[in-house]
Amino acid sequence: MAPRHPVEGTSSLWQATCDMPSFAPLAQDIETDVCIVGAGLVGLTAALRLVRAGKRVVVLDSQQPGRGNTGRTTAHLASAIDDRFSELARVRGLDAARKAWESHATAIDCIEAIARDEDIACDFERCDGYLWLAPDQDPDILRQELDTVHAFGWHGVQAMDEDPVFRRPCLRFPDQAQFHPLKYLAGLCAALKRKGAAIFGDTRVENVEGGEVVVVTTEGAAACAARPRSSPPARRSATASPSTASRPPTPPTRSACGSPPASCPRASTGTPSTLIITSASSRAATARATS
């Protein structure tokens, strides 16, 4: 099959086996509670959790969803960390190693739950993970790793004389998982669309100005600016009621964000309540009108 999304001349298995949605650049002013930069696994997961929490969310990507690392990952969903729990425990202590395990396991559970709740067919399946030694490695590494995970409470990990594939000594880690990352990402995009979030592709964020309040972009979008809590009329607070949560982000009035970024209102104290994303084209029009 021909590569659909070639990046740097190559295409991954995931990219060749999934029709990803694509999104138009930001072309008009838009107002939101949260602006997420990057429509990969992290950005789209954060976006979903935020819309579920009642926030209006806009996602901007300089390319399209899935063109970054998520489209090229090996897609092992592992709570057995690459850098070894024994090493983490040596440097940070056993409690830190346990927290690392728990956080990774929770992340896998999160993907499994989202796939189920949003009805995303992404080939998610639980499987065992195996840790082998490289030929020149000390067998004691496996024993140290096993002792560490048992010490912090992961008793399901076992030492095996032979793994099922390479027939070599290994540790077996239960409750790992695998999935098709781009089918999952496409499902996240669909869920976000259903819930009223907005995604814009080919819209690069170039800079963040004014601390927390202005995100300068080129191509599609030009700026995100936070309105101070005191300035009327705020569309709604960051703690919106669920009844308004499903509304898609809507274009603000010209008075809200028709100015270039330098003259956008800035939050002087407290947390910004509303983000205003100004499109490059409208900024140019405003500049022409005021010159």
Ligand SMILES: Cc1cc2nc3c(=O)[nH]c(=O)nc-3n(C[C@H](O)[C@H](O)[C@H](O)COP(=O)(O)OP(=O)(O)OC[C@H]3O[C@@H](n4cnc5c(N)ncnc54)[C@H](O)[C@@H]3O)c2cc1C
């Ligand atoms: C070869 C490989 C194998 C891997 N294997 C595994 C594995 O087995 N298990 C595992 O857990 N992890 C693995 N990883 C890591 C995993 O893929 C990444 O941690 C994960 O995909 C990162 O997701 P992300 O959303 O942070 O980034 P990305 O998927 O890279 O998404 C970031 C997005 O941000 C956009 N962007 C960047 N800059 C801007 C900007 N200025 N303005 C607007 N948009 C912007 C990009 O276009 C991109 O779409 C692997 C990674 C690689 C490369």
